Amino acid sequence: MELTEQQIQRYSRHIILEQVGGTGQEKLLSSKVLIVGAGGLGAPAALYLAAAGVGTIGIIDADKVDLTNLQRQIIHHTGDVGVEKVASAEAKMRAINPDVKVKTYHQRAKADNIREVIRGYDFVIDGTDNFPAKFLVNDACYFEKIAFSHAGILRFDGQLITVLPGQTTCYRCIFHAPPPADAVPSCSQAGVLGVLAGVVGSLQATEAIKYLLGIGDLLTGTLLTYNALTMEFRKVRLKRNPECRLCGENPQITELKDEEQIVCDLKDCKR
Amino acid sequence: MKLIINGKETDFSDGLTVGELLVEQKVKMPEMVSVELNGQILRRAQFESTALEDNDKVEFLYFMGGGSGIN
Numbered sequence: 496m497e498l499t500e501q502q503i504q505r506y507s508r509h510i511i512l513e514q515v516g517g518t519g520q521e522k523l524l525s526s527k528v529l530i531v532g533a534g535g536l537g538a539p540a541a542l543y544l545a546a547a548g549v550g551t552i553g554i555i556d557a558d559k560v561d562l563t564n565l566q567r568q569i570i571h572h573t574g575d576v577g578v579e580k581v582a583s584a585e586a587k588m589r590a591i592n593p594d595v596k597v598k599t600y601h602q603r604a605k606a607d608n609i610r611e612v613i614r615g616y617d618f619v620i621d622g623t624d625n626f627p628a629k630f631l632v633n634d635a636c637y638f639e640k641i642a643f644s645h646a647g648i649l650r651f652d653g654q655l656i657t658v659l660p661g662q663t664t665c666y667r668c669i670f671h672a673p674p675p676a677d678a679v680p681s682c683s684q685a686g687v688l689g690v691l692a693g694v695v696g697s698l699q700a701t702e703a704i705k706y707l708l709g710i711g712d713l714l715t716g717t718l719l720t721y722n723a724l725t726m727e728f729r730k731v732r733l734k735r736n737p738e739c740r741l742c743g744e745n746p747q748i749t750e751l752k753d754e755e756q757i758v759c760d761l762k763d764c765k766r
Numbered sequence: 767m768k769l770i771i772n773g774k775e776t777d778f779s780d781g782l783t784v785g786e787l788l789v790e791q792k793v794k795m796p797e798m799v800s801v802e803l804n805g806q807i808l809r810r811a812q813f814e815s816t817a818l819e820d821n822d823k824v825e826f827l828y829f830m831g832g833g834s835g836i837n
């Protein structure tokens with residue numbers, strides 16, 4: 496791949512970096528990243544990866560833009576309310592960078608479709624909003640052997656970890672299975688500082704770019720936690736769990752299944 | 767005894783179990799917490815039977831959703 500004059504200008508601030516250079520930029524342009532969820536985490540990740548010139552960006556989400564999303568899901572604008580999230584996200588990514596090929600999947604990630612969707616991508620970003628989906632992404636990436644970034648946010652806290660399946664600590668090594676539905680904070684109790692999604696989603700995009708370029712130290716075997724009130728970042732080292740039901744010594748999960756859990760929808764909880 | 771919980775040193779009475787520590791730390795929903803003790807992730811069934819010792823490093827790891835829905 497040869498960079499055009501336009502591209503050399505567009506990506507000049509990358510190319511000037513010793514660790515990226517023209518070769519690194521070409522690598523990004525030929526890379527493929529899939530974002531699961533066009534929500535709070537997926538929004539900044541999609542925008543930055545598009546701006547960075549990641550050649551193919553896939554995005555999967557079954558929802559439509561809702562007014563309550565706009566407080567944090569910065570890829571969607573006021574005029575997009577009611578529009579499919581993947582279509583809204585695609586339009587913004589294309590507007591930022593016509594170099595990027597965007598693939599949209601207007602569907603819910605489920606056990607019977609996710610492996611096909613993620614296959615062929617170099618890296619996956621988990622920007623899902625519920626626990627069954629997070630386990631599904633973890634397990635699917637394990638079976639397809641695709642590196643991914645897991646993240647979660649709640650109120651003023653966020654955390655993320657990068658997983659190289661079969662090599663480093665996975666989500667199931669830490670959290671064995673989705674919590675019982677009645678333990679999950681109800682919609683009215685939970686909330687999230689909008690900008691927190693931006694911080695954590697941008698960190699996920701950073702991990703994707705580093706992975707694609709093969710530079711720096713990834714958050715593998717390390718959960719990075721962040722609290723917006725104290726401004727404290729902590730790295731928690733987490734070893735692989737030999738008892739992990741997925742990647743441990745005696746795996747019990749040998750095929751992809753949907754984990755059952757009731758997911759409440761913010762819209763239904765407004766009182 | 768001294769425990770290091772999520773990086774912070776705190777004093778506790780001797781012989782506390784992980785389960786009791788969760789209560790003492792006012793963790794409202796233990797189902798939403800995973801516990802790492804000295805670098806080892808514990809099974810939930812081990813919480814009540816695991817006694818803590820001086821200088822143990824405990825990490826409470828919380829389930830967090832994200833993105834677009836319940837959070």
Ligand SMILES: [Zn+2]
Pocket residue numbers: 664665666667668669736739740741742743
């Ligand atoms: Zn594992």
